[in-house]
Amino acid sequence: MTGWTLVLLVLALSSLFYFLAKRRSLRVATTVGGIHKLHSAPRYYGVVAALLFAVPAMLVLGVWLSINQNIVLKIVLTEYFPELNWESQVDVDWLTSQIQILAQTGRLENVENAEVLNAAADRYQYLTSLSDTLRNASVLALGAIVSFIFILFISARLKARPIAETLIQGLLIFSSLIAIFTTIGIVLSVLFEAISFFRIIPFTEFMFGLEWSPQIAIREDQVGSSGLFGSIPLFTGTLLIAAVAMTVAVPVGLLSAIYLAEYASPNVRSFAKPALEILAGVPTVVYGFFAALVVAPYLSDLGAYLGLDIAHESALAAGVVMGIMIIPFVSSLSDDVITALPQSIREASLACGATKSETIKKVVFPAALPGIVGALLLAISRAIGETMIVLMAAGLAAKLTANPLESVTTVTVQIVTLLVGDQEFDNPKTLAAFALGLTLFVATLVLNMTALYIVRKYSEQYD
Amino acid sequence: MENSTETTNKERIVTRLDDTIFQGRVSESDGADSNLSQKYRMTAKNVNVYYSETHAIKNVSLSIRENEVLSIIGPSGCGKSTFLRCLNRINDIVVGCRITGEIMLDGIDINGGELDVVELRARVGMVFQKPNPFPKSIYDNIAYGPRLHSMVNSREETDEVVYSCLREVGLLSEVEDRINKSGTELSGGQQQRLCIARALAVKPDVILMDEPCSALDPIATAKIEDLIDELRTQYSIVIVTHSMQQAARVSQRTAYFNLGDLIEVGDTGEVFTNPKHKLTEDYITGRFG
Numbered sequence: 179m180t181g182w183t184l185v186l187l188v189l190a191l192s193s194l195f196y197f198l199a200k201r202r203s204l205r206v207a208t209t210v211g212g213i214h215k216l217h218s219a220p221r222y223y224g225v226v227a228a229l230l231f232a233v234p235a236m237l238v239l240g241v242w243l244s245i246n247q248n249i250v251l252k253i254v255l256t257e258y259f260p261e262l263n264w265e266s267q268v269d270v271d272w273l274t275s276q277i278q279i280l281a282q283t284g285r286l287e288n289v290e291n292a293e294v295l296n297a298a299a300d301r302y303q304y305l306t307s308l309s310d311t312l313r314n315a316s317v318l319a320l321g322a323i324v325s326f327i328f329i330l331f332i333s334a335r336l337k338a339r340p341i342a343e344t345l346i347q348g349l350l351i352f353s354s355l356i357a358i359f360t361t362i363g364i365v366l367s368v369l370f371e372a373i374s375f376f377r378i379i380p381f382t383e384f385m386f387g388l389e390w391s392p393q394i395a396i397r398e399d400q401v402g403s404s405g406l407f408g409s410i411p412l413f414t415g416t417l418l419i420a421a422v423a424m425t426v427a428v429p430v431g432l433l434s435a436i437y438l439a440e441y442a443s444p445n446v447r448s449f450a451k452p453a454l455e456i457l458a459g460v461p462t463v464v465y466g467f468f469a470a471l472v473v474a475p476y477l478s479d480l481g482a483y484l485g486l487d488i489a490h491e492s493a494l495a496a497g498v499v500m501g502i503m504i505i506p507f508v509s510s511l512s513d514d515v516i517t518a519l520p521q522s523i524r525e526a527s528l529a530c531g532a533t534k535s536e537t538i539k540k541v542v543f544p545a546a547l548p549g550i551v552g553a554l555l556l557a558i559s560r561a562i563g564e565t566m567i568v569l570m571a572a573g574l575a576a577k578l579t580a581n582p583l584e585s586v587t588t589v590t591v592q593i594v595t596l597l598v599g600d601q602e603f604d605n606p607k608t609l610a611a612f613a614l615g616l617t618l619f620v621a622t623l624v625l626n627m628t629a630l631y632i633v634r635k636y637s638e639q640y641d
Numbered sequence: 642m643e644n645s646t647e648t649t650n651k652e653r654i655v656t657r658l659d660d661t662i663f664q665g666r667v668s669e670s671d672g673a674d675s676n677l678s679q680k681y682r683m684t685a686k687n688v689n690v691y692y693s694e695t696h697a698i699k700n701v702s703l704s705i706r707e708n709e710v711l712s713i714i715g716p717s718g719c720g721k722s723t724f725l726r727c728l729n730r731i732n733d734i735v736v737g738c739r740i741t742g743e744i745m746l747d748g749i750d751i752n753g754g755e756l757d758v759v760e761l762r763a764r765v766g767m768v769f770q771k772p773n774p775f776p777k778s779i780y781d782n783i784a785y786g787p788r789l790h791s792m793v794n795s796r797e798e799t800d801e802v803v804y805s806c807l808r809e810v811g812l813l814s815e816v817e818d819r820i821n822k823s824g825t826e827l828s829g830g831q832q833q834r835l836c837i838a839r840a841l842a843v844k845p846d847v848i849l850m851d852e853p854c855s856a857l858d859p860i861a862t863a864k865i866e867d868l869i870d871e872l873r874t875q876y877s878i879v880i881v882t883h884s885m886q887q888a889a890r891v892s893q894r895t896a897y898f899n900l901g902d903l904i905e906v907g908d909t910g911e912v913f914t915n916p917k918h919k920l921t922e923d924y925i926t927g928r929f930g
Contacts, residue, residue: 525734
């Protein structure tokens with residue numbers, strides 16, 4: 179029986195226990211004189227019984243799945259390969275995969291240690307099926323016992339309703355914990371890999387080095403075997419493209435937000451706002467080839483006409499398209515901030531004899547500024563983390579420059595290129611991706627926190 | 642001399658009003674009448690207001706005299722705020738609002754092309770129901786209007802306007818040490834007086850007040866009412882209020898609105914002691930709604 183059949187079986191059995199408990203509570207009700215004598219409605223007894231079956235069963239299943247595989251493997255390997263070197267991950271992985279494949283496909287012949295391998299595979303197969311049976315039995319048995327005990331205890335005074343409430347609350351807490359722990363897990367795994375990178379390459383060299391050239395020679399005589407990991411050019415490239423993007427997105431986004439919030443009639447607004455937000459729904463890969471195939475050649479031609487030397491993969495092209503992509507972030511968030519301002523301060527300004535644009539300039543905009551700054555910071559962190567557009571439209575060579583007409587590369591582009599293809603996880607080239615990822619994560623985290631802090635601290639409280 | 646007889650008059654009206662509310666009947670008029678100037682500042686003639694389908698104001702004609710406080714009373718939704726908001730055309734910003742009829746300010750049609758809406762609002766100031774200072778410093782709140790209209794051209798002139806307006810509303814001693822702090826940090830009553838000062842700073846002819854005390858406690862209310870009484874010597878004031886005692890205390894004339902109709906208008910004493918119309922009588926004696 180595979181894991182999925184077991185899960186389905188658990189669900190089926192828990193609904194069976196639902197009906198069992200409900201029926202028993204109904205029978206109890208007839209002995210005490212009617213359903214209204216029960217503490218809770220019959221369905222609550224059913225819900226509790228079902229949950230008491232499913233929750234322990236699923237917990238056992240989860241724990242079992244996370245440890246079982248390793249135990250069986252360890253038993254088999256120690257039994258048949260006592261001389262195996264556990265320190266070498268490669269050897270262990272190699273043996274493991276051989277045994278697993280053998281267990282599924284059958285005999286192996288004409289190999290050096292075919293006999294041992296075949297025996298190990300048989301043993302593995304036997305142990306695995308044994309552990310599966312054990313698993314299924316224990317999962318179902320535990321759930322059944324817990325639920326059955328509950329059903330035995332059903333009486334008119336048993337408070338099933340609050341118990342169901344507690345169980346459901348637990349379920350909700352569990353779900354949110356999954357999300358939180360996943361985040362923590364991702365951060366930790368990136369952190370550990372980054373730490374092992376910093377064991378090879380000093381932290382200061384990574385943070386303050388001015389050259390990025392992660393190619394490490396496989397042979398001694400190769401050219402460019404240096405392997406330089408100075409991340410400054412990557413971050414300046416990222417910031418340069420983000421700056422170009424913000425130069426496009428801030429004016430366009432802000433002005434359209436002001437138009438939408440203050441001038442547009444409800445009809446126009448109900449059409450224009452979703453239309454603008456469609457921009458946010460365009461997949462970034464579409465923006466990417468728009469940038470690479472339309473904007474970049476156009477800018478390059480335009481540059482040639484004007485006598486400027488614009489690289490084909492310029493920061494300008496990537497930045498402009500990225501700016502278009504984040505316009506809806508700026509405009510939608512700013513629009514929300516502006517519309518959230520109370521009408522009363524607009525009326526106050528108009529009643530003083532101000533025109534509409536004076537009101538916007540002198541009252542509405544200053545009052546909305548903290549929220550707008552927050553929106554801009556969120557947009558920047560979005561721009562910094564954006565990958566697809568820059569991957570397709572920006573360059574690959576790390577160049578330390580502030581000229582948007584030149585080709586630059588970004589942190590995200592480098593992470594992708596470092597991880598594409600075959601990698602070894604003890605190579606600084608691969609580990610550098612984690613270090614970059616961690617730095618990027620910290621940077622956007624700080625930006626987002628600052629944005630939230632500014633919005634909370636400086637916004638006026640209107641009740 | 643004139644002032645003191647007026648005060649006693651007002652006290653009598655208030656006492657009588659309380660009596661009528663408690664006893665539920667209207668007593669004879671004593672013909673209370675102050676010596677009001679008869680010159681009209683604003684005149685509304687056959688004004689109708691529609692919000693989309695709703696006919697909010699029905700053919701109302703009402704005048705505001707110089708140096709008087711006109712109070713508008715009536716049950717909720719009777720159109721009193723709507724009428725007030727027509728007088729400085731702040732209703733223009735309400736989508737679907739349509740106004741017909743004629744409203745004159747010193748003989749000029751405010752809806753005609755002759756008077757710009759910005760100029761109108763500078764001459765007809767407004768104080769709102771909920772205190773709504775700008776999220777700016779107290780100083781900038783008051784300097785806002787004068788700066789807009791280029792009424793001040795130097796820091797000294799601005800200072801003078803700001804301080805004199807603060808003094809006029811009795812706020813100067815309370816906020817002198819924190820004049821650069823945000824206006825939203827003041828208490829509700831102080832905020833409302835700041836809003837009045839902000840309206841005064843533009844030197845209007847008429848001040849519209851839309852239930853200016855409804856969000857305030859009785860002490861703050863008393864201060865604002867005293868202030869309204871003082872302001873009357875320089876401005877025409879129209880005040881919408883739900884408190885009949887307040888109408889009786891501060892106003893010289895009272896208009897009663899019901900369901901968009903102007904039912905009755907007259908000297909405050911007359912309206913409260915000897916209402917001509919059954920609806921007015923029911924409302925002021927508390928038999929309404």
